[in-house]
Amino acid sequence: MLKLSDEFIKGRKLESLVENQTSYTLNNAAMHVFETHEQADKVMLQFDQPVLASMIMGKKVMHLRDHQSFQFLPGESLILPAKEIMSIDFPEAEDKNPTKCLAMAISEEKINNVLRLMNENMPKDSGKEWSLMDYNFHFVNDSGIYQILQRLLFLFTENHASKDFFVDNMLRELIIRILQTNQQKIYTKETLSLTEDNRLSFIVKYIRSNIHEPLTIEELSKKACMSPSHFHRVFKSELRISPVEFIKNERIKLAVSLLQNPKRKIKDVYMECGFESRSYFNRVFKTKQHISPGEYQLKMQQYF
The missing domain is CATH 2.60.120.280 (Regulatory protein AraC)
Structure with a gap:
């Protein structure tokens, strides 16, 4: 950091x-x-x-x-x-x-x-x-x-x-x-401009507050009072990103922040970010950041 x-x-x-x-x-x-x-x-x-x-x-x-x-x-x-x-x-x-x-x-x-x-x-x-x-x-x-x-x-x-x-x-x-910069925007204009009474505003807040927990489309669609298919369409239409990709982005955003601390163990990081396994965490992190979590943590130590 x-x-x-x-x-x-x-x-x-x-x-x-x-x-x-x-x-x-x-x-x-x-x-x-x-x-x-x-x-x-x-x-x-x-x-x-x-x-x-x-x-x-x-x-x-x-x-x-x-x-x-x-x-x-x-x-x-x-x-x-x-x-x-x-x-x-x-x-x-x-x-x-x-x-x-x-x-x-x-x-x-x-x-x-x-x-x-x-x-x-x-x-x-x-x-x-x-x-x-x-x-x-x-x-x-x-x-x-x-x-x-x-x-x-x-x-x-x-x-x-x-x-x-x-x-x-x-x-x-x-x-x-x-x-x-061409990196994925973690907070898009669409998510920031949601009004408080927008039904997706509650879902976005719920995802961010519970990012460490398992999150499913079925659970989120129920909270939005929609069917899973309708929820997926509305979410992607309004936020320009699918709910699954949004959740991945939120988890990687948190992981990037946590990995800047050289004392944090990668196992603790991926669990705190809601990933089910180390291998899946590695795959998603590398896709988003073009580097493995371990390499990223070492790189940050070299700089700071």
Whole structure:
């Protein structure tokens, strides 16, 4: 997982137990590290610029404007537009186990400059132009994005005369990698835009809350008051993904987060994520992440 340096921990001032903010500002971006040391609900937050938020430690429950709630875990990032109002719960934060989150606010001018560069030098095969990033895009970081974020944590806190130049180059790569990512979106626009009274909203919440349990289409369709075949059609029509694939994605998302801890045993991870066997877990993980769970865990240890 992302790591804060000892120098950062020693140098920052802990003035608040809820969303204590340590900030560093450069020409095209500002880096904020938020720490919460006690449980809290409905903490409001807003930025004037587009933001990449990345979880470092602990768990948040995010409530975005016009969107349903979702858990935000280590190993995940979230792209937010300027002026987005966030309401955040901290259900597990405590003094010995604080919640920590990185928020990278990037100027829209910088993003637009990178888009121009991409359209001039790396056009899409489809012929369409690159456009603004998919806001409210909640995804699992790949190793490349992890390395950039870790490097940015170092650069922003480094006392170097050229750090504005260094950070600009890293921001450009970060924006390009996010825009180019082809990995499966764990939280699609469709799932985030379900209204609270939508009958599938309850099912999505139920899946996420019970991901460690066996989940069947028969059980879920009963809860949605539909026949299994009708439930499958409605789910895929509204969320653009089948219920089985959605469940797999949720389980792999959780596994990716858990495997960043080198002390976690793979057997414990696959059981906690609701997989019935190690072999099936390995097969699904490799299909989604293009690497085995064991290799992924070793790779994360090498980086961090």
